[in-house]
Amino acid sequence: MVEIRWHSRAGQGAVSGAKGLGDVVATTGKEVQAFALYGSAKRGAALRAYNRIDDEVIFNHAKFMYPDFVLVIDPALALSDNITVNDKPETKYIITTHLTKEELIASIPDLHDKADRVFVVDCIQISLDTIKRSMPNAPMLGAFVKISGMFELDYFLENMKRVLQKFPQKIIDANMDAITRAYNEVN
Amino acid sequence: MQDLKLKANDNRGMSQLEAGFDLLGWDEVTQGSVLPSFDGDASDIVNKKAEERTYSGFNSYTATVASWRVNKPVFNIDVCIDCQNCWVWCPDSSILSRDKQMLGIDYDHCKGCEVCVEVCPTNPKSLLMFNEHTDLEVALSEWPEKKKKEK
Amino acid sequence: MAEKFDLNDREVWDGNYAASQALRQAQVDVVVAYPITPSTPIVENYGAYVANGYIDGEFVMVESEHAAMSGCIGASAAGGRVSTATSSQGFALMAEVLYQASGMRLPIVLNVVNRALASPLNVRGDHSDMYLGRDAGWIQMGAFNAQEAYDLALCAFKVAENHSVRLPVMVHQDGFITSHTAQNVYPLMDDVAYDFIGDIVPVDDMLDFSRPVTYGAQTEEDWHFEHKARQHKAIMDSTGVIDNAFEEFEKLTGRKYNRVESYNMEDADVAIIALGTTVETAVVAAKRLRESEGVKAGVVAIRCFRPFPYEEVREALKNVKSIAVTDRSSPGGAMGAFFNEVSAAMYTSESRPLVTNFIYGLGGRDFSIDEAIRIFKEQQAHADAGHITTEIQQFSGLRGPHLGFFKTARS
Numbered sequence: 051m052v053e054i055r056w057h058s059r060a061g062q063g064a065v066s067g068a069k070g071l072g073d074v075v076a077t078t079g080k081e082v083q084a085f086a087l088y089g090s091a092k093r094g095a096a097l098r099a100y101n102r103i104d105d106e107v108i109f110n111h112a113k114f115m116y117p118d119f120v121l122v123i124d125p126a127l128a129l130s131d132n133i134t135v136n137d138k139p140e141t142k143y144i145i146t147t148h149l150t151k152e153e154l155i156a157s158i159p160d161l162h163d164k165a166d167r168v169f170v171v172d173c174i175q176i177s178l179d180t181i182k183r184s185m186p187n188a189p190m191l192g193a194f195v196k197i198s199g200m201f202e203l204d205y206f207l208e209n210m211k212r213v214l215q216k217f218p219q220k221i222i223d224a225n226m227d228a229i230t231r232a233y234n235e236v237n
Numbered sequence: 238m239q240d241l242k243l244k245a246n247d248n249r250g251m252s253q254l255e256a257g258f259d260l261l262g263w264d265e266v267t268q269g270s271v272l273p274s275f276d277g278d279a280s281d282i283v284n285k286k287a288e289e290r291t292y293s294g295f296n297s298y299t300a301t302v303a304s305w306r307v308n309k310p311v312f313n314i315d316v317c318i319d320c321q322n323c324w325v326w327c328p329d330s331s332i333l334s335r336d337k338q339m340l341g342i343d344y345d346h347c348k349g350c351e352v353c354v355e356v357c358p359t360n361p362k363s364l365l366m367f368n369e370h371t372d373l374e375v376a377l378s379e380w381p382e383k384k385k386k387e388k
Numbered sequence: 389m390a391e392k393f394d395l396n397d398r399e400v401w402d403g404n405y406a407a408s409q410a411l412r413q414a415q416v417d418v419v420v421a422y423p424i425t426p427s428t429p430i431v432e433n434y435g436a437y438v439a440n441g442y443i444d445g446e447f448v449m450v451e452s453e454h455a456a457m458s459g460c461i462g463a464s465a466a467g468g469r470v471s472t473a474t475s476s477q478g479f480a481l482m483a484e485v486l487y488q489a490s491g492m493r494l495p496i497v498l499n500v501v502n503r504a505l506a507s508p509l510n511v512r513g514d515h516s517d518m519y520l521g522r523d524a525g526w527i528q529m530g531a532f533n534a535q536e537a538y539d540l541a542l543c544a545f546k547v548a549e550n551h552s553v554r555l556p557v558m559v560h561q562d563g564f565i566t567s568h569t570a571q572n573v574y575p576l577m578d579d580v581a582y583d584f585i586g587d588i589v590p591v592d593d594m595l596d597f598s599r600p601v602t603y604g605a606q607t608e609e610d611w612h613f614e615h616k617a618r619q620h621k622a623i624m625d626s627t628g629v630i631d632n633a634f635e636e637f638e639k640l641t642g643r644k645y646n647r648v649e650s651y652n653m654e655d656a657d658v659a660i661i662a663l664g665t666t667v668e669t670a671v672v673a674a675k676r677l678r679e680s681e682g683v684k685a686g687v688v689a690i691r692c693f694r695p696f697p698y699e700e701v702r703e704a705l706k707n708v709k710s711i712a713v714t715d716r717s718s719p720g721g722a723m724g725a726f727f728n729e730v731s732a733a734m735y736t737s738e739s740r741p742l743v744t745n746f747i748y749g750l751g752g753r754d755f756s757i758d759e760a761i762r763i764f765k766e767q768q769a770h771a772d773a774g775h776i777t778t779e780i781q782q783f784s785g786l787r788g789p790h791l792g793f794f795k796t797a798r799s
Contacts, residue, residue, distance in 0.1 A: 069570045073400040076572050082400060085569035107572075110672045111533070111565050111665035114756040260610060263617035268554060269493030270615045271592040272602040280598040295602070 051108075052198075055117040056099035056190075057127045060088060063187030064099040064123060071191060074201070074209040075103050083108050096124075096131055117141055121194060123173055123186040134160040144193050144236065146173035146186050151237065169197050171236035180228040181221070188225045192232030203233050239312065239373055243341045244333045246288045250301030250345025272296075286335075297346075302329075306349035308366040311376040312341050317363035323353035339363075360384055390415065391441040393578065401573040403537040403566035407473065407499045407559070408433035410541035412443055413581035416497075417468035417588075420448040420459030422478060425511050426563040427501035430473035453478035457485035457498075464494035465603050467593025469545065471496065475563060476503035479517040483524070489556045490525030491619060492603055495548035495588075496556040498526070499541060502664065503563040504751045512752025513563030515663060515716040518693070519725050525619055527557040527626055528693040532667045535573045537561040539643060542576070545585045546633045553626045554591060555619075560693075562664045564752060576640065584640060623695050630692060647692035648700035652678065656686030658767035659705060661730055662714045663690050666748075666755050670714075673760030685764040690726075701733040709771035710742040712763045714784075716749040723781055723794070742770045742796075748784035759785055775799050 054071075058064030065086045072084035086099035100115060102108050116138050122128045122145040133143065143164065147154045151170045155161045161168055171193040173186030181188065195206045207226055214222045242249070252259075272295035275282055282290055292298040317339050324332040324339070331347040333340045354364045361381045393412065401409070408430045411419065421431035435447040446463075450456050453474050464470040474482055479500060489496050505516040521528065529544060531537040537559065544557040561567055576584070592601050607615055627647065634645040651671045653659065660670045667689035674685035688704045690697070705711055711734070715724025722728075727745035734743055746763060749755045763784065770776050779792030 069400065069402075072570050076398060076400045081572050083569055083571045084400070085402075085564070109668035110757060111562075111569070111669045112756040113754045114758070261614065263614040263621070266611065266614045266618055268618070268622075269491065269592070269603070270605045270607060270611075271492065272605055273592075274600045274602065278598045279600055282600070 052101075052103040052119070052200075053115040053117045054101040054103075054119045054121060054194075055115060056086075056101075057120065057122045057124065057131050057133055058097055058099060058187075059093075059124045059127065060095045060097050061093040062123050063185055064097065064121075067121075067123070067187030067191060068099040068101050070187075070210065070213045071101055071194070072103075073213045074206055075101075077209050078201070080105060081108050085113075087113060096127060119144065119194065119198065121190050122146060123190045125174060128154065129158060132160075133158075134164070137164075141167060142197060143168045144190065144197055145170050146190065148172050148175065169193065169236050171232050173232060176228050176231050176235070180231065181224045185228075188228040189232035192229035193236035195229070196233045196236050203230065239341045239344070241344050243343070244286070244288050244335070245343070245345070246290060246292070248292060248294075248299045249287075249343075250299070250303065252294070252300045253304075254300050254302060267295075301345040302348055303345055306347060306369060308349050308351070309344065309369050309371075310342055310347065310349070310351065310353050310364045311367050311371070311373065312339065313363050313365070313377060313380055314339070316359050316361060316380075318359055320358060322356045322358060323364060326352050326356045328352065390444050393437075393442050395575050395577065397574065399573050399575055400570050401534055401538070401575075402429075402568050402570045403531065403534040403561045404429035404501065404568070405433065406534045406538035406573050406575075407541050407561070408437070409575060410538050410581070411471050411499075412437045413576070413578050414469060414471070414542065414545050414585050415443055415582060416445055416471045418446045418448065418460070418463035418470045419472050420450055420456045420463060420470075421472045422450055422453045422456045422474075424453070424475050424478035426503055426513075426567045427473040427475040427478075427499060429567075430499050430501070434471075453481040454485055457482045457489065457496075460496045460498075461485065461489050461492065461494055464489070464496050465492065465593070466595045467588075467590030469549070469588045470494075471499065471545075473499035473501065475501045476505055476511075476517050480505060480520060483520060486521055486524040486526060486556075488604070490623075491615070493554040493591075493619070493622070494556055495545075495554055497541065497544045497548055498556065498558045499537075500558050500560045501563045501567045502560055508751075510751040511563070513565050513567075513664075513716075514750050514752065515560075516718065516750075518558075518560050518663075519717045521558060522694060522725065525555070525623060526694060527553075527555055527623060527630070529557065529559050530663050530689075530691055530693055531559060531561040531566060532665055532689065533566055534561075534569065534571050535643075536645075537566060538573055538575065539637065539641070539645070542581055542585060543630075543633045543637055543645070545588075546636075547626065547630050549585075549588050550629045550633075551589070551591060553622065553629050555623055555626060560664070565665045574641075580640060584636065627692075627695060627697070645691055646700075647690075647697045648704050649689040649691055650704045651687040651689070653686035653688060653704060653708075655684050656707070657684040657709050657771055658711075658764055659686045659688055659708045660712045660714060660760060660763060660767075661688040661690070661701070661705070661726075663693065663716065663726065666714055666716065666760075669755055669757055670760045673757045673764060676757065677761050677764050683764060683768050685767075696729050696733075698729075698733040701730060702737050705730075705734060705741060706737050706739055708739075708741050710744070710767035710776075712744050712746055712767050714746045714748055714763075717747075718750055719747060719781075727781070742767075742776050743780075744770065744776055744778065745781040746784045747781065753785050755785065 072082035083102040173189035
């Protein structure tokens, strides 16, 4: 079982990101769950979204999890939210930031002893450059593909095109660029 | 006495609501207390007069409330102008009228409420209340004269 | 003729989307709705399917849930295949009309996405609304995940419209935990799903002008009781039709449903009996506890809350020593309603096991594997002691001092 926790703000697309990821993962024959803690949340409010991925049907419906991956798509939440809660010794962090990895870790005491498991990528800037607005979910998917090694990039891109098929071609292309750039830039 | 079965079909007013017979058990009542209004195919029922219709036992047409009445309205055809006011106002559809001609009262369903008398515009009124046991001829013989306007 | 909708063998759907696809495949004639969180997407999607030609039906937007169910009653009495969805306050406003639907024996399918009742206001899942409907004379089925929300909605039409049943059916799913959780769903192809349900064959339909009928008759003390008794008999007798529908569904899909589901119960000493998503979380906990500590833990789940499966519950739990009954609804001055049902079933068993009650998960409070394990262990302690060592009713997952009520008089 792989468990993923997204830290996001309402409107940044963590729920869509989690569902899109689930959709692609399901094509590999695995069972998935994608859900979020929201409801009456207003745009900008902090929220958490979740994925579970397993070879067998997923029975656990608890929100509580010990995540294998923590994906932070809002730069400020990395500092203000408790992103390391319930983590494991092998939990990997992918955090969106304009800072270097060293600068970011220096500013978050909880990450000091996890430096080898922290990865950074500027999802905000990448989405501004490609999608032309702040929509950090797609770049985070690219970074996740790279860090998790769960898929080949091309396989992921092909399937994301299917997930996004209801959108205009221009938007699909921009999302593909965003995913690819983040895949290449995450470190 | 007016014909008590004026324009009636065979089963009009045949059952007594108070009688308490035919109280079926739980296994015999209709599903969902849904009640069909007619026996047999009713496709053309709208084109038929009441006396030609096959009202079912569930239809209030087949029950009588005549005993609820203490006084009855009596209809005087000689005074009536066929204005249909009583037909419009009767709360129990008990005014029998055909082709806009007033014929009489459905005494199976009339409860004696006197609304028809109240709304009758003629002078004297063409409908008046009489004791239930008064004969038609007696009632008509006692019909008042036209009232003159008081000066 | 409706447009063809492209489906894959495997989709990633949340519970709401799954339920709306079932409505599309059933080609529901009329949906009358007043959308409410978290069930909104079910009727919203139906409206979109109608607008885009995927359903040859009618979406009627009304001004309240009371009007929504009233409209459903009209459409169903007219002879159509009818469905809607609601939650929480909307369900509460619908309550008066729910009794009319069942009393008139109208086969409406209501998708209930369970949500807490205010006050305080809350949009997340608990079973307060489901419990509010438990005496309304509707068949109530419970889905534990999105796949089941889809499967059971299809089964619901088949059961409701069966001429020996002719009762409305609610299909419940947990708000957000099921309704907004996307997961793998394996849908039937459109023609297979439709053929499974079949055409609706109306009974006493008001659009049959050759046989005009009265709906909503008034019956006083000389008739009312007999009609309600006949209605109760019908819902008690619906079990055979429900079982048959589940069997037929298994032949099509390999997915087998039972009015009572049992997991790891063959040799279980202790059990959690639950409704909704909690079932599956408890199953994971039972497996884990068996592996780690050898506690013989099992889970019993209610698929069909009404008619309540007393015999099947008694059979499933007859060899267990201690049972935790989990109620996800504020009991308001009593033991949980589900606890009362299970206790009634077990009181006439030979073994008369210990039965305890947990109030949990109100307003969507998380129910974790760890908490399920703790509850199992507590049942083991009762079983070892031979009597209930805590209060009979306790609150689980609550902040503040321990809260429990009512102690056993057995020792």
